[in-house]
Amino acid sequence: MKIDINYLNSIVLQPIISEDDFKWASEVIDNLVDADMIEDPTLKERALNLLDAVTTLAIAYEKKHYPIPTPSPLVAIKQRMEMLNLSQKDVATYFGGENRVSEVLNGKRNLNLKMIKKLYQNLKIPADILLS
Structure with a gap:
């Protein structure tokens, strides 16, 4: 060059x-x-x-x-699942079961601290996003 x-x-x-x-x-x-x-x-x-x-x-x-808006916890979880090619069944243990995954991802249940900790540790989603 x-x-x-x-x-x-x-x-x-x-x-x-x-x-x-x-x-x-x-x-x-x-x-x-x-x-x-x-x-x-x-x-x-x-x-x-x-x-x-x-x-x-x-x-x-x-x-x-040109700030990049912080995604909602649900969007962040869904994006990470898509990036890692994970199904709801794959992440069920982070939520406490398959029913809870569905409830959380459909907005019918809020994340609790145990879920947030497991998502942070296993999917590497920043805690500040999960807590927002």
Whole structure:
């Protein structure tokens, strides 16, 4: 991969406070995404450092201006089950039986602390989501 030293030197780190700044950061990230393939060790290190810094700034802007809403506990459970290709029968022990799984997933029963603990431990669903 060939990166021009002049391009790297033209990148000035600054806070990302507008959509134009964010678009600029996205372009820089696109241009430097393969920086680990640069052969020259000095250029490679500079490019990777710039990529890291610009990415950090872009992520901060994204979190502030495009927050990802926290899913409800039911949505989180269903998503995790889908991701892991689990059926209600597979997770029944976390709920205390197949009937309770159905009741919880249909919104007829609330999660209790025992269920939350088992879901957190076994499905790795963040506790703050399960408690919301």
